[in-house]
Amino acid sequence: MFDNFVVPNLQPAAPEIFLVVMASAILLIDLFIKDSRRTVTFALSVLTLLGCAVIQFLTWTPDITYTFSNMFVDDQMADVLKLFLYLAVVMVLFYSRAYVVDRSEMNKGEYYVLTLFATLGMMVMISANNFVTVYIGIELLSLSLYAMVAMNRASLAASEAAMKYFVLGALASGLLLYGMSMIYGATGSLEITAIAEVLRNGGANGNLLIFGLIFLIAGMAFKLGVVPFHMWIPDVYHGAPTSVTLLIGSAPKLAAFAIVMRLLVSGLFPLAAEWQNMLIIMAVLSMAIGNLAAIAQTNIKRMLAYSAISHMGFMLLGIVSGVVGSVDPVTGDIIRDARFALNAYSSAMFYVVSYVLMSLGTFGMILLMSRSGFEADTLDDFKGLNQRSPWFAAIMMMLMFSMAGIPFFIGFFAKFTVLMAVIAAGYIWFAIVAVLFSLIGAFYYLRVVKLMYFDAPQDETPIAADADMRLLISANGIAVALFGLFPQVIMTLCAFSLLRSLTP
Amino acid sequence: MDFQTFVFYFLSAILVFAALRVITARNPVHAALHLILAFFTCGGIWALLQAEFLAIAIILVYVGAVMVLFLFVVMMLDINLDRIRQGFWNYLPLGAVLGLLMVMEMGLVLGNKALQIPASTVVTPPGVSNVKEIGKMMFTDFVYPFELASIVLLVGMIAAIALTWRGRKKSKYVNPNQQVFVKAKDRLRVLQMPVEKD
Numbered sequence: 001m002f003d004n005f006v007v008p009n010l011q012p013a014a015p016e017i018f019l020v021v022m023a024s025a026i027l028l029i030d031l032f033i034k035d036s037r038r039t040v041t042f043a044l045s046v047l048t049l050l051g052c053a054v055i056q057f058l059t060w061t062p063d064i065t066y067t068f069s070n071m072f073v074d075d076q077m078a079d080v081l082k083l084f085l086y087l088a089v090v091m092v093l094f095y096s097r098a099y100v101v102d103r104s105e106m107n108k109g110e111y112y113v114l115t116l117f118a119t120l121g122m123m124v125m126i127s128a129n130n131f132v133t134v135y136i137g138i139e140l141l142s143l144s145l146y147a148m149v150a151m152n153r154a155s156l157a158a159s160e161a162a163m164k165y166f167v168l169g170a171l172a173s174g175l176l177l178y179g180m181s182m183i184y185g186a187t188g189s190l191e192i193t194a195i196a197e198v199l200r201n202g203g204a205n206g207n208l209l210i211f212g213l214i215f216l217i218a219g220m221a222f223k224l225g226v227v228p229f230h231m232w233i234p235d236v237y238h239g240a241p242t243s244v245t246l247l248i249g250s251a252p253k254l255a256a257f258a259i260v261m262r263l264l265v266s267g268l269f270p271l272a273a274e275w276q277n278m279l280i281i282m283a284v285l286s287m288a289i290g291n292l293a294a295i296a297q298t299n300i301k302r303m304l305a306y307s308a309i310s311h312m313g314f315m316l317l318g319i320v321s322g323v324v325g326s327v328d329p330v331t332g333d334i335i336r337d338a339r340f341a342l343n344a345y346s347s348a349m350f351y352v353v354s355y356v357l358m359s360l361g362t363f364g365m366i367l368l369m370s371r372s373g374f375e376a377d378t379l380d381d382f383k384g385l386n387q388r389s390p391w392f393a394a395i396m397m398m399l400m401f402s403m404a405g406i407p408f409f410i411g412f413f414a415k416f417t418v419l420m421a422v423i424a425a426g427y428i429w430f431a432i433v434a435v436l437f438s439l440i441g442a443f444y445y446l447r448v449v450k451l452m453y454f455d456a457p458q459d460e461t462p463i464a465a466d467a468d469m470r471l472l473i474s475a476n477g478i479a480v481a482l483f484g485l486f487p488q489v490i491m492t493l494c495a496f497s498l499l500r501s502l503t504p
Numbered sequence: 505m506d507f508q509t510f511v512f513y514f515l516s517a518i519l520v521f522a523a524l525r526v527i528t529a530r531n532p533v534h535a536a537l538h539l540i541l542a543f544f545t546c547g548g549i550w551a552l553l554q555a556e557f558l559a560i561a562i563i564l565v566y567v568g569a570v571m572v573l574f575l576f577v578v579m580m581l582d583i584n585l586d587r588i589r590q591g592f593w594n595y596l597p598l599g600a601v602l603g604l605l606m607v608m609e610m611g612l613v614l615g616n617k618a619l620q621i622p623a624s625t626v627v628t629p630p631g632v633s634n635v636k637e638i639g640k641m642m643f644t645d646f647v648y649p650f651e652l653a654s655i656v657l658l659v660g661m662i663a664a665i666a667l668t669w670r671g672r673k674k675s676k677y678v679n680p681n682q683q684v685f686v687k688a689k690d691r692l693r694v695l696q697m698p699v700e701k702d
Contacts, residue, residue: 147663
């Protein structure tokens with residue numbers, strides 16, 4: 001009956017399998033834990049993620065491996081993104097520890113288990129080579145996040161945010177599935193690499209394909225949170241408990257970058273002329289609306305939500321400049337030149353990695369200043385931070401400078417490499433627009449610095465936090481500065497991994 | 505028009521009508537019943553496309569299990585839908601115009617004669633079972649998403665429990681140890697009051 005079935009090679013998926021086994025074990029172990037701080041659950045979750053990282057190292061292979069009937073791909077891009085993902089989630093767990101322990105509604109074993117399953121969803125997205133796997137990964141991530149947003153049942157804002165996130169997320173999934181089914185209808189395959197093959201041979205119904213592409217991009221834009229599909233981001237960031245906002249605002253961006261690369265670059269690359277225009281409009285609108293709306297915010301979580309929208313727009317600019325259209329002087333046809341593709345995609349990857357690092361630090365600072373029964377989520381709470389704690393004020397200042405793109409922090413080099421790629425691709429106008437909106441954006445980041453250094457504090461309570469949290473957030477802030485001085489480290493890693501992963 | 509096309513249009517008309525009634529019916533029980541009708545007709549259309557397994561699955565899972573539970577909930581909760589949908593009739597004209605515009609646009613793109621998708625010419629050979637083929641695919645080529653789907657269900661379960669479980673009920677339990685060691689002054693308080701004089 002199963003004559004031509006090959007038993008899948010489980011080795012490339014070893015980290016995923018380890019994570020599933022450990023998450024299920026933690027779910028059971030947690031039932032027997034009496035400790036109200038749940039130290040064992042926390043430690044096991046962190047150890048699981050570290051174990052995944054170790055396994056990722058041990059099973060590293062230099063070439064691209066496909067397994068599970070080509071549903072799963074393990075290439076350098078997946079390895080590097082997954083390592084950053086484990087690091088990001090470990091940091092999320094450490095930052096949110098005190099916050100969660102202080103809030104009895106959130107202080108449950110399920111909080112950690114759902115975080116691990118969300119991580120699994122992101123890993124599945126990063127390694128997906130089939131529309132079905134992409135979709136299942138997104139659902140696994142989203143479902144865990146919906147539940148985590150709603151976990152603080154006492155808060156009306158959190159329930160509202162969860163409801164909005166759930167309804168809009170379901171709508172986006174519908175759009176994505178509709179687009180996927182259209183593309184399946186046009187190409188006859190769900191496998192991303194096979195779709196690329198069919199498209200290259202020109203054997204697809206073009207009309208149906210474009211129709212599907214539009215829905216696919218709309219669904220993806222929802223998940224990325226770029227204009228005009230950004231409406232959920234401010235409400236969810238604002239309403240969710242800060243520790244969950246930290247998770248939503250950091251690690252999933254890595255996975256979102258991965259699915260954009262897999263779907264648009266590995267799969268629908270021959271359609272670049274079509275998706276490029278759509279992405280350009282979304283990127284420019286995101287930078288405009290994100291940066292302008294952020295100015296009007298008084299809540300720092302909401303402000304960072306709009307800032308996330310503008311950052312994602314900036315990241316899309318990098319992806320857009322991968323393919324350059326030029327007119328052939330002889331025939332007059334438009335040629336798509338992919339010479340700068342690698343440069344552009346690695347700039348986008350570098351951007352997303354540095355954004356995740358900055359966003360972890362910034363939301364981490366909000367968590368650091370929150371305490372039992374008090375959320376430090378308005379801009380006024382940051383007033384006079386310098387007088388309360390000069391060290392953490394300095395860290396926050398570095399993070400804000402980096403977000404604004406002031407040299408020499410990592411955020412500057414992230415913006416710089418993307419702009420270089422945009423100029424290399426010949427889109428001078430987009431580079432000018434991007435710089436203009438970054439300048440506008442610098443206003444609200446610098447306002448936070450002004451509040452911290454030149455205003456009188458509203459409450460004088462000294463900042464109380466565990467040593468591990470202080471150490472990690474200091475390391476995070478210093479990393480933002482250090483990688484700003486040595487950006488080559490991450491940049492080379494991104495460029496190298498993409499060079500080995502993208503098959504021309 | 506051959507018989508098959510007639511059945512298709514007949515079922516589609518019922519499906520569109522039922523779907524419209526789901527969102528316009530004032531009585532929530534009527535809306536739920538129309539949803540059942542919509543699922544049932546949808547199963548019919550799938551059967552027409554030779555997807556017997558999906559047709560059976562939608563009737564067993566959605567009509568048989570999900571909708572019956574849903575009906576129970578709707579009947580028990582006694583929801584006043586008119587209050588929930590206060591804005592519905594106000595927004596309907598604008599929504600309808602926008603919806604019709606979108607349908608027209610999509611129709612213009614997909615209805616173009618030159619860009620029609622040819623009908624499938626694949627004929628299922630006799631003796632091949634659809635259900636068996638799906639089962640084979642699910643446990644071979646699609647085993648990875650299949651296993652992941654089970655984890656999605658597990659996450660759904662964890663989420664539902666985490667969001668609704670409020671800890672053990674506090675019972676009216678008396679600690680005998682405290683009862684034995686109780687002292688009179690814990691139970692009785694003697695107050696010194698001034699004598700009232702008229």
